[in-house]
Amino acid sequence: MRLHHYTSSVVLTLLIVAVKAKEQTCKCIPGDDCWPSTDSWNALNGSVEGRLIRGNPPASVCYQQEPNYNPQACQTVISKWSSSAWHAADPVSVDAPDVHRGCYPLYENGTNVLGDPTAGTRGRTTSGWFSTYVINATEDSHVQEGVRFARAHGLRLNVKNTGHNTNSEAPGSLSVWTHYLKSIQFTKKWLPQGCHLPTEDSRMAMTFGAGVQDREAFEAAGKNDAVVVGGTDSTVGLVGWSIAGGHGYLTGGYGMGADNILEAKVVTMDGKVFIANECQNSDLFWAIRGGGPSFGVLTSLTMKAYPMPNATMWSINLAALNETTDVEWWRVVAGFHSYLPALKQAGFQGYITAGGPPMTLTGAMFAYNMSNSSTSAAMAPLHSYLQSQANSTSVSESRASVLRWIDIYHMFNLTLAAGGEAGAVSSRLISAKALTEDLEFLADVLSQVGPTSGQASGDISQNSISGSFVASPEPVDNALNPAWRDALVHLRISNSWSMDVPPEEARNATKSMTEVTGCALRHLEPDSGAYFNEADPNEPDWQSSLFGTHYPRLLAVKEKYDSEGIMWCHHCVGSENWSFGEEGGLCRQG
Structure with missing residues (x-):
């Protein structure tokens, strides 16, 4: 009898332990017993000097049923809804419209910005995909307090600067908003901390707070007659862009974003601040240069700076003539691409887009510190080829030369809607x-992934192609996907649809992009990979595709600095160890 009682007690104890262990494998979300109390959140707010913000969907101010309803604020939301800069300046918002599903801005008559006249009557139908609380971090200590709180309470920790990447969305999380870490420092003779190097080893560099965006970085460098690498969209955050690889106007000649990182200040998941460079915390330094987010929260970044170059921009515009067939057009486009390796070798880099109907291709080619005669000589073979295609294609070309690269940047100053x-x-x-060996095969693949001259049927747009030949082949000991070193062009295929498209149609279009369009691209270059910041969210074999042979080493660094998986984002290193449970929280696998 006693034995039976003892056995029952052991079984009961084991069951309780098992249940608790199961509970502990999931991140706490609102509604869970483990979710921090109001007193705990108030204590956190005190420790970050009153900088804790409730993470409300930005358009919630438009709904009369919401406690923060504010008609005047709603008018501002409506007027700024298409502004990427405005979304960046909101503590939770991101550019991607589907994240706001169920909480779009409303006009005074109750119709939302998509044209749904019943939206106001229904009220907000979702809490959105936003962090529950946000720390507006302006000091390292604010980040440290957030990390310690998330770790102590079993929360998912998120990081947002601008929200260009949907990885900035994290439902039920505590988010660190780095947008106002805006410090910028230019140094003519910079040396890495703790390396004890002689002065002659110094170099020109710039140190940026984690909230600095491309336009701010370029303008600050320009005031010192210098340049730093950055992206093409003026509002993109420099940190998120560079740690995942980073391509831009200058990267073909000066190195990828990840290649240009000299040092970083990182808050790791134990709440400590580390300096990571070539001689301190070198494993972390290696990982954050190309391995993407989730190793820690970067609060500042030092990047290489270079003397301001002069610049030449060669613009090319192609259009299919009315009688040109799609087969003929894509042969011309394939031929165009076959000249890019020689142009890259000569010193050119740039961006290409192909769309339709009507079938067009536009290219902006950049050369730095090259004479007009040298650029003309480099362009001559492509020019001759395009002239030979006059029976199927109209061609226009122009050239602009400036003494300072920043003036070329000012011509574009792109900010996407x-x-x-x-x-x-x-x-x-x-x-x-792949661009030169079999042009018929290349043309066939481009025709499969690109648009046709016929009008799109249904609600899904035709695909458009954007190509960037701005990769740097120079080897660097960092975590950048090795496929970048062999890449001549980064091809990106995209389509679009209105947010009122039936969900099933949108799902089918998404599936087709992965299984049809993506498959054709992988067939063109089977052993290559994709760019983390612009990859298909459903990318097959993503560990290999996004990180290549570096993935096992990256996983080891992740385990060292964040074994509890406090930082998590989709297709980030170590993300396969977690999945969303039935209640919506992240749960550890296995």
């Missing part, structure tokens, strides 16, 4: 061999 349409994307890093 936000908050409008949803869409799907697939991308692939393409080698020079």
Whole structure:
């Protein structure tokens, strides 16, 4: 009898332990017993000097049923909804419109910005995909307090600067908003901390707070007659762009974003602040240069700076003539791409887009510190080829030369629109061999992934192609996907649809992008990969595709600095160890 009682007690104890262990494998979310109390949140707010913000969907101010209803604020939301800069300046918002599903801005008559006249009557139908609380961090200590709180309470920790990447969305999380870490320092003779190097080893560099965006970095460098690498969208955050690889106007000649990182200040998941460079915490330094987010919260970044170059921009515009068939057009486009390796070798880099109907291709090619005669000589073979295609294609070309690169940047100063349409994307890093070895095959693949001259049927747009030949082949000991070193062109295929498209149709379009369009790209370059910041969210074999042979080493660094998985994002290193449970929280696998 006693034995039976003892056995029952052991079984009961084991069951209780098992239940608790199961509970502890999931991140706490609102509604869970483990969710921090109001007193705990108030204590956190005190420790970060009153900088804790409730993470409300930005358009919630438009709904009369919401406690923060504010008609005047709603008018501001409506007027700024398509502004990427405005979404960046909101503590939780992101550019992607589908994240706001169920909480779009409302006009005074109750119709939302998508044209749904019943939206106001229904009220907000979702809490959105936003962090529950946000710390507006302006000091390292604010980040440290957030990390310690998330760790102590079993929360998912999120990081947002601008929200260009949907990895900035994290339902039920505590978010660190780095947007106002805006410090910028230019140094002519910079040396890494703790390396004890002689002065002659110093170099020109710039140190940026984690909230600095491309335009701010370029303008600050320009005031010192210098340049730093950055992206093409003026509002993109420099940190998120560079740690995942980073391509831009200058990267073909000066190195990828990840290649240009000299040092970083990182708050790791134990709440400590580390300096990571070539001689301190070198494993962390290696990982954050190309391995993406989730190793820690970067609060500042030092990057290489270079003397301001002069610049030449060669613009090319192609259009299919009325009688040109799609087969003929894509042969011309394939031929165009076959000249890019030689142009890259000569010193050119740039961006290409192909869309339709009507079938067009536009290219902006950049050369730095090259004479007009040298740029003309480099362009001559492509010019001759395009002239030979006059029976099927109209061609226009122009050249602009400036003494300072920043003036070329001012010609573009791109800021993409936000908050409008949803869409799907697939991308692939393409080698020079794939662009030159079999032009018929290349033309066939481009015709499969690109648009046709016929009008799109249904609610899904035709695909458009954007290509960037701005990769740097120079080897660097960092975590950048090795496929970048062999890449001549990064091809990105995208389409779009209105947010009122039936969900099933949107799902089918997303599936087709992965299984049809993406498959064709992978067939063109089977052993290559994709770019983390612009990859298909459903990318097959993503560990290999996004990180290549570096993935096992990256996983080891992740385990060292964040064994509890406090930081998590989709297709980030170590993300396969977690999945969303039935209640919506992240739960550890196995």
